[in-house]
Amino acid sequence: MLSRIVAALCCSLALAPASARERCPDAFPAAADIRALGWSADGLAELKRAAQEIGSAALLVVTNAQLVLEHGDAARPLPVRSIRKSLLGAMIGQAAEEGLMSLDAPLSSFSGVDLSELTDDEKKARLRDLLASRSGVYLPAAAETADAAASRPARGSHPPGSHWHYNNWDFNAAGTIFEAQTGETVFAAFERRIAAPLCMQDYQAEAGAYSFLRNFWGVKQSPFPAYHFKMSARDLTRFGELHLRKGVWGGRQIVPEGWVAESTRAISPTPEPIFNHYGYMWWVAGAQDDASRRRLGLTAGLPAGSFAAAGYGGQWLIVIPAWDTVIAHLTDTGGLLGGDVLSADEKIRLFNGIVAARVGS
Numbered sequence: 001m002l003s004r005i006v007a008a009l010c011c012s013l014a015l016a017p018a019s020a021r022e023r024c025p026d027a028f029p030a031a032a033d034i035r036a037l038g039w040s041a042d043g044l045a046e047l048k049r050a051a052q053e054i055g056s057a058a059l060l061v062v063t064n065a066q067l068v069l070e071h072g073d074a075a076r077p078l079p080v081r082s083i084r085k086s087l088l089g090a091m092i093g094q095a096a097e098e099g100l101m102s103l104d105a106p107l108s109s110f111s112g113v114d115l116s117e118l119t120d121d122e123k124k125a126r127l128r129d130l131l132a133s134r135s136g137v138y139l140p141a142a143a144e145t146a147d148a149a150a151s152r153p154a155r156g157s158h159p160p161g162s163h164w165h166y167n168n169w170d171f172n173a174a175g176t177i178f179e180a181q182t183g184e185t186v187f188a189a190f191e192r193r194i195a196a197p198l199c200m201q202d203y204q205a206e207a208g209a210y211s212f213l214r215n216f217w218g219v220k221q222s223p224f225p226a227y228h229f230k231m232s233a234r235d236l237t238r239f240g241e242l243h244l245r246k247g248v249w250g251g252r253q254i255v256p257e258g259w260v261a262e263s264t265r266a267i268s269p270t271p272e273p274i275f276n277h278y279g280y281m282w283w284v285a286g287a288q289d290d291a292s293r294r295r296l297g298l299t300a301g302l303p304a305g306s307f308a309a310a311g312y313g314g315q316w317l318i319v320i321p322a323w324d325t326v327i328a329h330l331t332d333t334g335g336l337l338g339g340d341v342l343s344a345d346e347k348i349r350l351f352n353g354i355v356a357a358r359v360g361s
Contacts (some may be wrong), residue, residue, distance in 0.1 A: 043357030081311025089281030093259030143226035314342030
């Protein structure tokens with residue numbers, strides 16, 4: 001009974017103003033015995049040194065719900081970039097279970113969504129295809145990187161569901177569909193559906209922002225905006241822990257267990273060096289060829305079943321069930337443009353540091 005009262009109080013604080021939510025307790029106590037949790041003290045010290053040298057804004061490592069490493073300002077909300085997609089994905093899983101939307105419904109079935117730029121074949125793409133980045137709709141999109149735009153397939157080259165391409169059009173359209181079907185903004189919905197139950201300490205819905213793709217004259221080039229979240233590393237770690245625990249927090253099923261399993265399974269192979277498969281808005285670590293790994297400078301892969309949310313510049317939320325571990329890493333990318341951005345070599349160094357700090361790796 002007492003635990004239920006505490007959980008209810010925690011949730012009510014999460015819906016209150018920031019000054020009240022600051023009273024939310026830290027989720028993870030400091031570990032008393034790091035080695036017993038599978039980590040080397042020297043290895044973690046080296047990892048922290050690497051984070052300092054590459055300019056990481058925050059790094060948290062949590063194992064068995066205990067804090068084993070903290071670097072930087074874990075309470076500072078920062079733009080999480082494409083981690084936003086995994087945040088939305090959890091809410092779509094909730095809404096689908098509630099009957100608010102069907103994953104197998106074609107785009108043409110969703111009211112209140114502007115599909116005027118799509119062909120009849122493109123309208124056949126299902127919501128499930130958008131989540132897996134396999135819509136077959138190849139149009140310019142808000143917040144699309146130059147690399148993604150350059151590699152975008154020709155329009156009409158692949159039927160819906162048949163080909164993976166990391167596609168911001170899919171993710172942005174999924175956000176608009178979610179809002180149309182639930183009647184909430186993604187930011188307010190996250191506050192109610194995720195931040196409040198998890199008693200997040202720093203999340204503020206009003207810090208969220210939309211951006212549209214516009215031409216030189218300011219005219220919208222896509223009806224679907226990108227939805228940009230700001231979150232702290234300690235709040236992100238709670239979100240990762242939620243998925244590590246199969247959607248359960250404080251004894252309550254927040255995200256459907258089946259959805260956590262489905263969204264984090266490997267669906268499509270990708271060219272990424274570390275998380276080389278994609279699920280539903282999550283990156284998944286699959287088997288890696290040793291020669292390819294050495295060529296990239298990776299000392300080792302992650303255990304099977306590991307998955308991650310990742311964003312431009314070095315934003316990472318890594319979940320490693322085999323190690324009972326969640327890792328949150330943020331850089332200060334300075335808003336939507338510019339700021340600190342990790343190079344490929346710096347990302348590899350950080351990842352190798354994580355693996356090296358693990359006892360027995």
